[in-house]
Amino acid sequence: MTPTWVQLAYLACAVCFILALKGLAGPRTARSGNLLGAAAAVVACVIPFLYLELDHVPLILVAIAVGTAIGAVGARRVQMTQMPQMVALFNGVGGGAAALVALLELEHMVGVTDTLGVDPYNWFVYAATAFTIVVGAVSFAGSAVTFAKLQDLMSSRPVVFRGLPVAFAAALLAAVVWSVLTVTSAALWIGVVLAVLGLAIGVLLVLPVGGADVPIVISLLNAFTGLTVAAGGYVLGNTVLLVAGTLVGAAGTFLTLLMARAMGRSVANILFGALKGGSTLGAGEASDRPVRSAGPEDVAILLGYAAKVIIVPGYGLAVAQAQHTLRELVEVLGARGTAVDYAIHPVAGRMPGHMNVLLAEAQVPYEQLKEMDDINGEFKQTDVVLVVGANDVVNPAAKTTPAAPIYGMPILDADEARQIVFLKRSMRPGFAGIENELLFDPKTTLLFGDAKDSLGKLLAAVKAL
């Protein structure tokens, strides 16, 4: 029986996790909320050492030190632009850990009988164990695939092959059947087969998801891991795992729905849309249709004599590390009397809110950042929209082409401005893999080149006006 003080300590940790999550939902309290969560997690992990007579303590401490070092160094070194794949990675290893814990617990349960020779575990414990193994493995493998997509280790476009839906359904069915088997006759090898099925489901689930939708899947897998941790808490009889896991599972599911709504998509469409095939696959090739391009001097004239300019920053800007040059350009334009605003799409960057993080890192004044709903009415009165490294968030196909994968996503109405200037590296389509009709609009001018390089030239040309 767990001592009362331990149960109370776990309760206190669970309350701290609730407060931490609550804190993270508001900008003013987010940082302290995160620190509170970290403190509660550390306390929770110290408790077992105090009341249980654990074996292998030195080895466990070494393993904790190794994991801490890898996690801390990874988290410190990662570029802000690579944040989404880092979150996916951390989530995946968490899911993997939960699956391994459940496997071991299954092994502990095998052959255990009480004094009357009866198996002391009820079927629900076995079911929860099976659930933890399968979903933990799904989260691990799915996160690995999202990481590969975001890190450009594989194509970020939907990967669909003939028979994928059948394979997915078969793996899912097999996992259900096998889980029932686990409930009726627990054995380690059955658990291992379950884990393998979970890995297969994870891969098959994420392969058909295309570029811009990957972050939403990360959020979904995050919720999955939360639920596995909750189920693991039930299996181990540990309340803090149950509460923390459930909190993350519920909050993560809800967050996934919020993010999907911000993109005007349903979660089902995100996960299974590409399976229907056809146009949702998008284009991976550069187009050879004619466009109008210009040199930095021409664009400088456009900008330098405009009364109102809106800048649409995108992931390409962040990748080129051109935020500082852009800020300088905005200052010079401001000094010439031009009104300049930044228009921030909710899903600019690689995740909702990612662009705010990236621009905050570059010290762009927060007052100049305008959210989509606040600025969309202003495009009609805007002389020039300068799109730097963004594509999908200004793509009118979201409004006009029902077959487009981004159809229904609210966009920035850049097409309503008098002039549109795109700074682009090439004609390759954006993250969602679809062509942007706006590029071929007669009002549009393209300035090809690396964003930092182009902005530098633009800055010099505006100064020379």
Place this chain on the structure above:
Amino acid sequence: MSEPIVWLTIFVLSVFVGIEVIAKVSSTLHTPLMSGANAIHGVILLGAIIVTGTSDHWFAVTIGLLAVVLAAINMVGGFVVTDRMLQMFSVKRPAARPASRPDEGAGER
């Protein structure tokens, strides 16, 4: 294992708390919130410590230690990376923090 109904009760109530707690979050904070929630489920480290400390077969201990390493990466990395993101919102410019914005402007997406 105590009463399944007790556990079910805690589970269901936690679901409601989880949803309620983030009901109105601004899209600006979606990324850090996801990352912070991610770090919290790293508390599976606790479970990994317990199963490893109560295993005796060398193979089980090895699997357990692997789980400990993975869970520690999840937990420590998650909290550190979230803190780094949130730092971005508060450095050097107290007046420009999102916190200084009235709620209607920052939220609702």
